[in-house]
Amino acid sequence: xxxxxxxxxxxxxxxxxxxxxxxxxxxxxxxxxxxxxxxxxxxxxxxxxxxxxxxxxxxxxxxxxxxxxxxxxxxxxxxxxxxxxxxxxxxxxxxxxxxxxxxxxxxxxxxxxxxxxxxxxxxxxxxxxxxxxxxxxxxxxxxxxxxxxxxxxxxxxxxxxxxxxxxxxxxxxxxxxxxxxxxxxxxxxxxxxxxxxxxxxxxxxxxxxxxxxxxxxxxxxxxxxxxxxxxxxxxxxxxxxxxxxxxxxxxxxxxxxxxxxxxxxxxxxxxxxxxxxxxxxxxxxxxxxxxxxxxxxxxxxxxxxxxxxxxxxxxxxxxxxxxxxxxxxxxxxxxxxxxxxxxxxxxxxxxxxxxx
Numbered sequence: 001x002x003x004x005x006x007x008x009x010x011x012x013x014x015x016x017x018x019x020x021x022x023x024x025x026x027x028x029x030x031x032x033x034x035x036x037x038x039x040x041x042x043x044x045x046x047x048x049x050x051x052x053x054x055x056x057x058x059x060x061x062x063x064x065x066x067x068x069x070x071x072x073x074x075x076x077x078x079x080x081x082x083x084x085x086x087x088x089x090x091x092x093x094x095x096x097x098x099x100x101x102x103x104x105x106x107x108x109x110x111x112x113x114x115x116x117x118x119x120x121x122x123x124x125x126x127x128x129x130x131x132x133x134x135x136x137x138x139x140x141x142x143x144x145x146x147x148x149x150x151x152x153x154x155x156x157x158x159x160x161x162x163x164x165x166x167x168x169x170x171x172x173x174x175x176x177x178x179x180x181x182x183x184x185x186x187x188x189x190x191x192x193x194x195x196x197x198x199x200x201x202x203x204x205x206x207x208x209x210x211x212x213x214x215x216x217x218x219x220x221x222x223x224x225x226x227x228x229x230x231x232x233x234x235x236x237x238x239x240x241x242x243x244x245x246x247x248x249x250x251x252x253x254x255x256x257x258x259x260x261x262x263x264x265x266x267x268x269x270x271x272x273x274x275x276x277x278x279x280x281x282x283x284x285x286x287x288x289x290x291x292x293x294x295x296x297x298x299x300x301x302x303x304x305x306x307x308x309x310x311x312x313x314x315x316x317x318x319x320x321x322x323x324x325x326x327x328x329x330x331x332x333x334x335x336x337x338x339x340x341x342x343x344x345x346x347x348x349x350x351x352x353x354x355x356x
Contacts, residue, residue, distance in 0.1 A: 017281045017284075017285075019275055019276050019277045019280045019281055020270050020271065020272075020273040020274065020275065021077060021080075021081075021270060021271070022277075022280050022281050022283075022284035022285075023270065023273075023277075023280050023284070024073065024077065024266075024267065024270040025074070025077065025284045025287050026280065026283060026284050026287050027073075027270075028069075028070040028071075028073040028074050028077075029070065029074075029287040029288070029290050029291060029329065030070075030290075030325065030326075030329060031066070031067040031068075031069060031070030031073075032067075032070035032071060032290075032291060033290060033291075033294060033325045033328070033329065034063065034067040034070075034325065035064065035067045035068055035070060036294065036295070036300075036303065036304070037304075037307045037321055037325065038060060038063050038064050038067070039060075039064050039252070040304070041304040041307045041308060042060075042308070042311075044252075045057040045060055045061065045239060046239075047239065047240075047242060050236075050239050050240060057236065057239070058232060058236050061231075061232040061235045061236050061239075062228065062229065062232040064232075064252055065227075065228040065229075065231040065232045065235070065252065065259075065262075066225075066228045068252055068253075068254070068259055069224075069228075069259060069262050069263040069266055071135060071189075071190075071254055072189075072198055072254055072259060072260055072263035073263045073266060073267055074135075075139070075142070075195050075198040075199060075202070076198055076199075076201065076202040076205075076263055076264060076267050077202065077267065078142070078198075078199055078202060079198060079199040079200060079201060079202020079203040079204075079205075079206070080202040080203070080205065080206040080267065080271070081206070082146075082150060082153075082203060082206075083142070083143060083146035083150070083199075085143055085144075085146050085147060088347075090143060092343060093136075093140075093143075095339075095343055095346070096288065096289070096292065096336070096339060096343075097127070097133065097136055097292060098125075099339045099342075100289070100292035100293060100296060101124060101125050101126075101127065101132075101133070101292075101296065101297075102125055104296045104297070104298045104299060105121065105122075105124070105125050105298070107298070108121065108298045115298070116298070120297070121297070121298070124296075124297035124298070129297060132297055133291075133292070133295060134190055135190075135291065136292075137192075138190060138191055138192040138194075138195050139192075139195060141192035141195075142192055142195040142196060142199060145192075145196065146199070149196065149199060149200070149203075152164075153200075153203050153207070158207075158208050161200075161204060161207075161208075162204070164200075165197075165200050165201065165204055168197055168200065169197065169201075169257075172194070172197055172255065173257060176189075176194070176255050177250065177253075177255045177256060177257065178250075188253035188254060188255055189253050189254025189255030189256070189259075190254060194254065194255055198260065198263075201260070201264065202264075202267070205264060205267075205268070213268060215268070217268070217269050217272035217273070218269075220265045220266070220268040220269035220272070221265075221266075221269045223261075223262070223265040224262050224265045224266045224269065227258050227259075227261060227262040227265070228262055230258070231251060231252070231256075231258055231259070231262075234251060235251055235252065238251075283333055285340075286332070286333040286336035286337060286340070287329075287333070288336075289332040289333060289335060289336035289339070290328065290329045290332040290333070292332070293328065293331075293332040293335070294328060294332070303328075306324060307321055307324070310324060
């Protein structure tokens with residue numbers, strides 16, 4: 001992922017994006033939306049739900065373990081290709097974020113002016129709320145650090161890179177995952193520090209193709225599904241033993257080593273596909289908009305309430321939920337195409353003024 005998050009994947013030919021990675025980007029965003037439709041909306045299953053509906057409980061855990069990889073995949077893609085930070089791409093990202101945050105604010109001035117003009121509503125415009133677009137905040141720090149990370153990666157030899165990465169992963173495994181209360185700045189894999197680690201993992205995997213990377217692509221996919229099923233089974237088993245704390249704070253967060261490994265092998269599977277599709281490239285260039293839309297301060301409550309209506313009131317609620325996610329994703333892409341047109345006009349104005 002480059003500074004634009006959605007526009008950096010290139011083939012060896014200039015300006016020609018790799019459709020396999022663009023498809024992965026789309027899949028990752030849909031997985032993020034699925035995570036928010038599962039545990040984020042309903043919470044983790046409890047012991048009563050396990051006893052009353054064990055199959056549904058296991059399927060919910062399986063769905064969460066399959067989809068929790070979405071965020072890690074996005075950052076691993078950044079590491080795979082390396083971030084090439086420019087002011088234009090950083091400006092594009094900032095404009096994209098505020099296009100949605102300010103756009104929703106203006107819309108809610110007419111829909112619900114009391115909420116829009118509340119302190120929380122005003123703070124949300126500039127992402128001052130604690131969890132407003134947390135991914136954007138963490139990723140922006142990664143962007144700003146990327147020139148220094150790239151210099152280190154370029155200058156260090158493989159053994160040195162492996163040593164530094166190993167020490168980092170060991171530290172994060174002990175203090176960031178096994179005992180996350182001991183250091184709060186890792187934030188269960190949602191911090192910029194965690195993103196730095198994912199970036200380095202992706203870069204190492206791309207630069208040094210060892211045997212564990214050069215497996216048949218179907219083995220990669222099998223590992224992804226196998227690890228996801230393993231996590232679901234462990235969570236299901238522990239829930240039956242009443243161990244909820246372990247489930248919530250350890251197994252199903254972005255910093256879990258098994259989830260990071262699962263994310264990596266999903267990326268490796270897509271990296272070994274080879275095809276071209278202009279439609280996929282066109283859609284993927286705006287897929288970040290789906291995150292900015294459904295996670296917006298003013299809209300996220302509506303997103304989760306719609307999911308609840310689908311699941312709780314209809315027999316085939318998960319099918320309706322899937323359709324809703326696809327429609328919302330599609331809508332966000334078309335909205336972002338309007339944003340891209342506006343951004344191009346802004347660039348033209350800057351270019352014209354710079355020539356005066």
